[in-house]
Amino acid sequence: MEEKITLLNRESFGEFVKNNDCLVAFFKSKCPNCKVLLKVMEKCKAGRPEIAMACISSEDEEAVARMLAIGRVPTVLVYKGGEEKTRKSGVMKPAELEDLYLRA
Amino acid sequence: MSEAYDLLIIGAGIAGMTAAIYAARSNLKTLVIEREICGGLANQTHTIENFPSHPGINGMELMELVKEQMLACGAELREIVDIEKFDITGEEKSITTDEGVFAARALILAMGRTPVHLPIEADWDDHIHYCSLCDGNFYAGKDIIVVGGGNSAFDESLYLEGLGVKSITIVEALERCPAAEMTIQRTLATGKVSIRTSTTLTDIRPQGSKAQICLVNARTGAKEVMQTDGMFVFIGQKPATSAFSGILGLDSHGYIETTPDMGTNIAGVYAAGDIVAKRYRQLTTAMSDGTIAALEAHRFLCR
Numbered sequence: 001m002e003e004k005i006t007l008l009n010r011e012s013f014g015e016f017v018k019n020n021d022c023l024v025a026f027f028k029s030k031c032p033n034c035k036v037l038l039k040v041m042e043k044c045k046a047g048r049p050e051i052a053m054a055c056i057s058s059e060d061e062e063a064v065a066r067m068l069a070i071g072r073v074p075t076v077l078v079y080k081g082g083e084e085k086t087r088k089s090g091v092m093k094p095a096e097l098e099d100l101y102l103r104a
Numbered sequence: 105m106s107e108a109y110d111l112l113i114i115g116a117g118i119a120g121m122t123a124a125i126y127a128a129r130s131n132l133k134t135l136v137i138e139r140e141i142c143g144g145l146a147n148q149t150h151t152i153e154n155f156p157s158h159p160g161i162n163g164m165e166l167m168e169l170v171k172e173q174m175l176a177c178g179a180e181l182r183e184i185v186d187i188e189k190f191d192i193t194g195e196e197k198s199i200t201t202d203e204g205v206f207a208a209r210a211l212i213l214a215m216g217r218t219p220v221h222l223p224i225e226a227d228w229d230d231h232i233h234y235c236s237l238c239d240g241n242f243y244a245g246k247d248i249i250v251v252g253g254g255n256s257a258f259d260e261s262l263y264l265e266g267l268g269v270k271s272i273t274i275v276e277a278l279e280r281c282p283a284a285e286m287t288i289q290r291t292l293a294t295g296k297v298s299i300r301t302s303t304t305l306t307d308i309r310p311q312g313s314k315a316q317i318c319l320v321n322a323r324t325g326a327k328e329v330m331q332t333d334g335m336f337v338f339i340g341q342k343p344a345t346s347a348f349s350g351i352l353g354l355d356s357h358g359y360i361e362t363t364p365d366m367g368t369n370i371a372g373v374y375a376a377g378d379i380v381a382k383r384y385r386q387l388t389t390a391m392s393d394g395t396i397a398a399l400e401a402h403r404f405l406c407r
């Protein structure tokens with residue numbers, strides 16, 4: 001079990017979502033709401049270490065963001081069984097993030 | 105059981121962080137409690153051009169520097185904290201949060217303001233934005249609407265134009281845009297911006313990723329329908345003080361009324377920054393409030 005949020009890139013993205021039921025956040029470096037969401041993710045991870053969590057830069061990995069039609073950041077995608085089950089954009093609270101994963 | 109401090113500061117914008125620097129340097133055991141992350145509104149400003157010592161600096165970068173300084177001074181910080189209850193009328197002020205209960209004899213409220221949302225319901229939330237730094241670059245080559253004609257709206261329009269947005273229509277309900285004339289002229293000089301004054305946005309009809317919007321001119325009654333790819337809203341901010349109504353002295357808009365020394369009607373409770381009833385709301389004025397509030401809190405605790 002990873003203790004931290006995993007930073008993905010175009011090479012590792014596919015493998016990660018195939019092998020883990022997980023939350024993946026798309027972010028941009030200069031985006032304040034992304035910074036908030038990543039901090040929320042850290043807090044959520046501290047309380048639920050068993051949930052795999054990752055993030056990927058929509059600037060550095062533009063092709064992945066385009067392929068998944070990421071229209072705004074932050075956007076969190078939930079993958080289960082290798083498939084995208086749901087997604088949500090904007091800032092959330094730790095409990096809302098956990099709920100997004102559990103309900104998907 | 106509560107964790108005891110000398111001073112609690114609610115909100116880690118520039119006002120709260122400045123107060124924390126002064127308090128920690130005065131040897132007060134200080135805890136800053138923040139709902140999101142350090143920096144507050146300034147995090148959303150791409151370039152700040154009127155901060156003494158920095159002719160032009162990114163807001164988030166500036167706030168990161170202040171945060172480092174605050175922590176180096178010894179102030180404690182908790183981010184992503186939900187406050188569930190404020191008990192501030194007694195000698196000991198106590199704050200109940202999802203991370204526990206914190207108590208101190210002195211408290212500084214520095215929760216700033218939050219953006220006013222568009223008063224129109226439309227199933228188009230993914231295209232209605234309040235932060236151009238976050239969402240602007242998805243609109244390169246596209247047509248957008250900016251709602252509001254104040255300085256924020258024009259500054260953000262300039263930023264969006266710089267990202268390669270195809271056209272910007274600024275919609276302002278007043279007869280004249282309240283923004284500074286120099287900023288208005290700079291924005292118009294880009295050739296990509298048009299302004300509709302005395303105009304209200306009355307309807308948004310989503311059409312796939314685009315929307316058809318309806319604008320009504322209040323003077324002539326004329327209606328204009330146009331298609332847009334997205335919308336950025338800058339129609340003001342409101343103070344987050346509803347929890348204190350009936351407890352703290354608030355003005356008719358909900359801002360906290362303070363003495364010149366940033367004291368409120370409750371002994372040991374101070375307010376600083378944009379949350380305070382005052383005319384000018386800038387980083388420098390928030391810093392001034394934070395400084396005074398911390399020094400007064402120190403004086404109060406030493407009595």
Ligand SMILES: Cc1cc2nc3c(=O)[nH]c(=O)nc-3n(C[C@H](O)[C@H](O)[C@H](O)COP(=O)(O)OP(=O)(O)OC[C@H]3O[C@@H](n4cnc5c(N)ncnc54)[C@H](O)[C@@H]3O)c2cc1C
Pocket residue numbers: 114115116117118119120137138139140141142143144145146148149151152153154155185187214215216217256344376377378379385386387388390
């Ligand atoms: C678009 C825009 C551009 C601007 N540009 C400039 C500029 O160029 N120069 C300039 O000097 N000023 C500028 N300003 C004004 C400046 O940003 C503000 O005056 C300043 O940031 C106010 O600081 P503050 O600490 O009072 O509040 P804020 O920065 O709003 O910080 C308040 C903090 O409190 C937190 N908070 C709120 N409620 C709670 C709660 N219940 N519990 C815990 N924490 C809470 C918030 O999350 C936030 O972090 C601009 C403002 C806007 C909107």
